[in-house]
Amino acid sequence: MAMSCLQRVGVIAFLMALPAAAAAARADTQELEQRGAYLVQITGCAGCHSPRDSEGEIIADKRLTGGDRALPVTDIGRFYPPNITPDEETGIGDWSAEDIVKALKSGETPLGRVLLPAMPWRTQFKDLTQDDALAIATYLKSLPPVRHRTPAPLAPLKGSAPQP
Template sequence: MRSKTLILTLGLAAMLPIPTGAARAADEATLRRGAYLARIMDCAGCHTQGALIGQPDPKRHLAGSDIGFGIPGLGVFYPRNLTPDPETGLGAWSEVDIVRAVRTGQRPDGRELAPAMPWRSYAALSDADAAALAAYLKSLEPVRNEVPPIAGPSEKPAAPYLTVAVP
């Protein structure tokens, strides 16, 4: 029942006027909380170009990476663009879509997120924290950055990737 309440709340929030005064301070507090959560959840560690090799590009913060994760038997997955860019990022996703993906591992179209995405841990986020993270991601400056496509287990990846070597 709580998730239905969250969906209704986030849906109604989109129809409200831009807040002023104390309400704006509450929104700023929510965005600060979302930024904090993105930082401690280390979203940038995978979803920022260059971060996986120790050279994060601040101009492409959370805009995806062209270094992927190879998972034996599944393929190579590249961290997606989390900015609200309408073509290469989360621009078409609602805050409710983001909350659902973070908590259940499912995209709005029903496909699963990459297996390396630790959504099972993030499923424990409180309603307020999940909503704050989604609001923060939607508040980012959109960055157009298309990442390489997923490569199946028998396909050649289009870009470099990290992998797990079984001894």
Template sequence: MRQIVWTAFIMGGILMSGLPAVAQTQTQRGEYLVTIMDCTGCHTPGTFLGKPDMQRPLAGSEVGFQIPGLGIFYPPNLTPDAETGLGKWSEDDIIKAVRTGVRPDGRQLVPIMPYHSYGNLTDADAKALARYLKSMKPVRNQVPGPFGPNEKPTAAYLTVVMPQ
């Protein structure tokens, strides 16, 4: 009898622990994914200056990354603002960019965006991520650039300096 009660207790705990994930809406799942994928770590104003502006999460960064030989790139606005963000992108456009690094206009995202890893998202998770980004409050925030390797940037950027 003890074995049956213990087994029921364990199985009940396993089943109950799965309920929150099952009960999540697709948008809640997307918000969770944005959090664990640390999208705000690059795409939120002020983050690289040590003062992330959480009143404008995912609205893009005013500080870019220099990729040797490619140029300087600024993490874009991921909110659904029609002019400065993803407002004109469909959920499928977002999924394609996150998974393959290809924008709707055919341009390739720079490899600092970890689309190689995000290419392993399940269909359900990719859809949830896109749905969440489309559900956010639009924030108008035009980020600088991008700037080619021979262009002069107009905003701060991070670079790698090799020791000499």
């Protein structure tokens, strides 16, 4: 059936609005990435999740690719903070932004495991607002994927003090 004149105007208006909507979506994503970059900087993700040089400085091109200092979880072991760049094999490339938000706010990974307290989600990140958690996730997903596998966990140290 032929379109009425009004319908045709409607279709044209819709088509004209599409590029504007796409540009707005891009601007939103960019804004989220910028806020996420800022939040990652001030919440200290990189401090744990990055290897350091002999001076103790974060190695810039390995930032967020996994830490080289294992963190103790009493009686369970010592754990290297993993690679959180979007590398498919050694990082979290197969996690969606929603998966990252869930891990930050509830500690739950896509495989249903609950993250250990060495990752301070329970004491800190669970209180992120949904928007801030999404900004962090959007930023992490915008990073270049870097292949870097952190070592397997180590056995617990004998006589380690109980953790709060």
